[in-house]
Amino acid sequence: FTWPFLEVEQRRYRFRFLNGCNSRFLNLKMTTTPRGDNNAFNTPEFSFWQIGAEQGFLPASTKLDFLLMAPAERADVIVDFTNVPVGTEIILVNDGPDAPFGGISLEDISDWESTGQVMKFVVKAASNGDTTTPPDQLVLPPLPVLPATDVTRQVSLNEEESHSVRVSEDASGNIVLDCATGEVFGPTSALLGTLNPDGTGNPLTWSDLITENPALGATEEWEIHNFTEDAHPIHVHLVKFQVLGRGADGSTPPEGRGADGSTPPEAWETGFKDTVIAYPGEITRIKANYDMAGFYVWHCHIVEHEDNEMMRPFHIGPIPPDGPAG
Numbered sequence: 001f002t003w004p005f006l007e008v009e010q011r012r013y014r015f016r017f018l019n020g021c022n023s024r025f026l027n028l029k030m031t032t033t034p035r036g037d038n039n040a041f042n043t044p045e046f047s048f049w050q051i052g053a054e055q056g057f058l059p060a061s062t063k064l065d066f067l068l069m070a071p072a073e074r075a076d077v078i079v080d081f082t083n084v085p086v087g088t089e090i091i092l093v094n095d096g097p098d099a100p101f102g103g104i105s106l107e108d109i110s111d112w113e114s115t116g117q118v119m120k121f122v123v124k125a126a127s128n129g130d131t132t133t134p135p136d137q138l139v140l141p142p143l144p145v146l147p148a149t150d151v152t153r154q155v156s157l158n159e160e161e162s163h164s165v166r167v168s169e170d171a172s173g174n175i176v177l178d179c180a181t182g183e184v185f186g187p188t189s190a191l192l193g194t195l196n197p198d199g200t201g202n203p204l205t206w207s208d209l210i211t212e213n214p215a216l217g218a219t220e221e222w223e224i225h226n227f228t229e230d231a232h233p234i235h236v237h238l239v240k241f242q243v244l245g246r247g248a249d250g251s252t253p254p255e256g257r258g259a260d261g262s263t264p265p266e267a268w269e270t271g272f273k274d275t276v277i278a279y280p281g282e283i284t285r286i287k288a289n290y291d292m293a294g295f296y297v298w299h300c301h302i303v304e305h306e307d308n309e310m311m312r313p314f315h316i317g318p319i320p321p322d323g324p325a326g
Contacts, residue, residue, distance in 0.1 A: 216292075294315070
């Protein structure tokens, strides 16, 4: 096997997790007995104490049995091995899907023999005493308070079928690729955009005119409407934002969400972030202060999506006349 291992002493460790996958969402747990098939989730035996996210500390340390992380999300955590017997082997496992993510489900759970395993911790005796503060007793710095909202902006995540590649049959029954006739054949494209007056998504490409143009110093709430079938990690450059919560857009929310789709931020989302999971069929609300003028981008952090037009420019402050059109 090629999975790494790390020897840890019987003390507390601070780890900084980063999901650096192209597109895979991770659901990390720690156990001594990983599942032996794909018909059940792993049972967590040890806890993560999360103290921070992408842009700083949480309001308080948060005890978690799992770390759900989208591509580009980071987690600052403490793991306490103090009372774990010497020789114990703890496996960091992944119960995330081997398919596009829409919520926690057994339907596409990772393969227990490969993508379901990440690494191993091997516990050895402590070489000296641990003088660090137990995570449940930590006092973290207070969070800065964002100014009152100046603007609420609606943006959208959309899918479009290819309009340039079509498939049909000729008189002999042979498959023919034809750009003018036949049924749409090409891959579905994910695009960012705005919201139409009737509540539908308005997909835009990179070269379309800038539609997000916060004033310098403005505080804005963005309502991210996800009209696609999957969750997307949305990353906004330059700013740190707060997750305000999620609400229904009229469709059925994923399993495990609020009955009407309305939920507050997750416990691990209560600090400042720069990447947020936007679930299908939901409106994800974030708030940020735009205090540095210039051209920036916001995009989906699934690499194949951002490279295929799921990225849009935005500008803070007046757009210069010689600046890019989009």
